[in-house]
Amino acid sequence: MAKSLFEEKLNSGKFIVTTEVGPQKGTDTSEMVHQINLLKDKVDAINITDHQSSVMRFPSLGGCLLVAELCGEPILQMTTRDRNRLALQADLLFAYSRGIKNVLCLTGDSIEVGDHKEAKSVFDLDSVQLIRMIRTMESGKDIAGGCLKGNVEFCIGATAHPSADFIEPQLIKFDKKVESGAQFIQTQGIFDLDALSRFMQYAHQFNVKILAGIILLASDRMATYMNNNVPGITVPPNIIEELACVEKDKGLKKGIEIAVRLIKTIKEENLCHGVHIMAVGREKLVPEILEEAGIMT
Numbered sequence: 001m002a003k004s005l006f007e008e009k010l011n012s013g014k015f016i017v018t019t020e021v022g023p024q025k026g027t028d029t030s031e032m033v034h035q036i037n038l039l040k041d042k043v044d045a046i047n048i049t050d051h052q053s054s055v056m057r058f059p060s061l062g063g064c065l066l067v068a069e070l071c072g073e074p075i076l077q078m079t080t081r082d083r084n085r086l087a088l089q090a091d092l093l094f095a096y097s098r099g100i101k102n103v104l105c106l107t108g109d110s111i112e113v114g115d116h117k118e119a120k121s122v123f124d125l126d127s128v129q130l131i132r133m134i135r136t137m138e139s140g141k142d143i144a145g146g147c148l149k150g151n152v153e154f155c156i157g158a159t160a161h162p163s164a165d166f167i168e169p170q171l172i173k174f175d176k177k178v179e180s181g182a183q184f185i186q187t188q189g190i191f192d193l194d195a196l197s198r199f200m201q202y203a204h205q206f207n208v209k210i211l212a213g214i215i216l217l218a219s220d221r222m223a224t225y226m227n228n229n230v231p232g233i234t235v236p237p238n239i240i241e242e243l244a245c246v247e248k249d250k251g252l253k254k255g256i257e258i259a260v261r262l263i264k265t266i267k268e269e270n271l272c273h274g275v276h277i278m279a280v281g282r283e284k285l286v287p288e289i290l291e292e293a294g295i296m297t
Contacts (some may be wrong), residue, residue, distance in 0.1 A: 004101035006045040006073050007155035010184055010209045015267055016274025017295055018075065018186070018211060019286050020047035023058035032063060033070065035283045040072030042287050047104060047186075047276070050077035053230065054114025061091055064100045075157065076100050081108030084124040085133065089142055092134065096152040104157040104186065105130040105177075109231050128173070131156055131180040158182040160210075162199035163192050163234050171202060178206045186276045188232040189215035191239050191258075193265060200272055210272040216259050216279045216289070219251035220244035252282075256289055263293040 009016060021035045039046055048063030064074035076095050078088065092103070107127045111119050125133065133143050140151040158177040164170045174185070185203070190196050190212045203210055215233070217223050220243035223235040239258065246254045263275050279286050290296075 003153075004073070004155045006075065006102050007183065009044050010155070010273075015295070016209065016211060017043045017277070017290065018045045018047060018274070019043045019277040019279065019283070020049055020077075021063065021283055022049045022052055022281070023060070023063045025057050027058070029058065029062075029066060032058070033066060036067050036070050036072055038284060039286055040067070040070060042290055043277075044274075045073040045075050045102060047075040047077055050079050050106065050108070051082060051114070052109075054081070054109045054111050054116070054119075056114070056116055061095055061100075064095065065098060068099050073102070074100050075102040075104055077104045077106060078130065079106045079108030080123055080125045080127065080130055081111070081121050084122050085143060088125065088130065088133065089137065092137065092152060092154070093148075096154070097150075101153065102155045102157070103134065104159070105134070105182070106159060113229070113231065127158055128176045128180050131158060131177060131182055135181040155184070156182050157184040157186060159188065159232075160185045160199070161188045161232050163188070163190060163195045165234075167199070174203070178208045182208060184209040184211060184273075186211045187213045189213045189226075189235075189278065190262065191215075191234070191236055193262065193271065196266070196271055203272075209274070211274045211276040212262075212266050212272050214259050214262055214275050214277045216277070216282055216285065217243060217251075217255040218280075218282070219255070222251075222255075222280075256285065256292070259289050260292045263289070263295065267293070267295070 046067050048060040050060040060077045064076045067074035105127045111121050134154055136143050137152050140148050160174045161170045220240045223240045226233045227235050243254055277286055
């Protein structure tokens with residue numbers, strides 16, 4: 001089977017740039033279409049988030065179909081929080097049949113942080129088991145041993161948290177994800193490049209591509225909020241202070257400056273294989289960030 005365009009780029013040695021689009025609540029996809037058209041020729045692939053922070057939205061699968069229809073390269077985000085193994089396998093079969101060949105495997109945030117707190121979490125599998133399940137499907141069988149009439153071949157990604165306070169459990173999870181078949185890793189938002197460098201010293205022994213997560217911050221209040229409310233995100237005090245020291249209406253400009261600085265340093269010092277830019281509702285600024293960072297995909 002032909003590899004995805006994204007997988008070919010991962011293996012080409014080029015500096016990879018991905019970003020993400022968060023779907024809307026409701027069926028009006030016009031804003032998402034606008035964002036996809038803006039980004040599709042500026043990045044190597046576009047993630048469509050899957051009920052990010054446990055907030056109900058238009059599905060990642062539907063957004064990925066839009067990316068493909070608009071001639072972009074989609075990465076399907078799939079959490080195990082909301083689906084059991086039957087639904088996960090069915091969605092993967094449907095996605096592949098429609099030309100979606102990249103998937104980011106996630107366990108998912110707790111329901112408690114979202115907008116449907118009465119919902120029941122599933123967690124039939126975790127992200128490692130999801131990766132293993134996809135690899136089983138690629139062999140031509142479902143995970144109950146049934147034969148597939150037409151199997152799949154995905155480029156599989158997962159996540160890691162290099163800035164975690166306790167890094168050892170993160171490294172154990174990272175090991176399991178790579179050993180299970182993950183080909184690329186998107187990190188949580190990175191602000192401490194020393195932590196990224198230490199993580200990469202460990203990760204370099206594995207055959208996996210690492211994309212450093214870059215979050216666009218708009219203010220010190222946003223950074224503090226993310227520290228307190230967004231699982232897996234740690235914005236260090238020096239970054240918050242840097243944002244706090246600018247005039248009230250200059251926070252976003254400073255946030256862009258910080259993102260550009262991080263991307264340039266990561267690329268110039270060859271710290272990892274690329275970046276994943278999370279603009280958090282300001283996707284229109286991604287091309288500006290890439291231009292200022294001197295990145296051409």
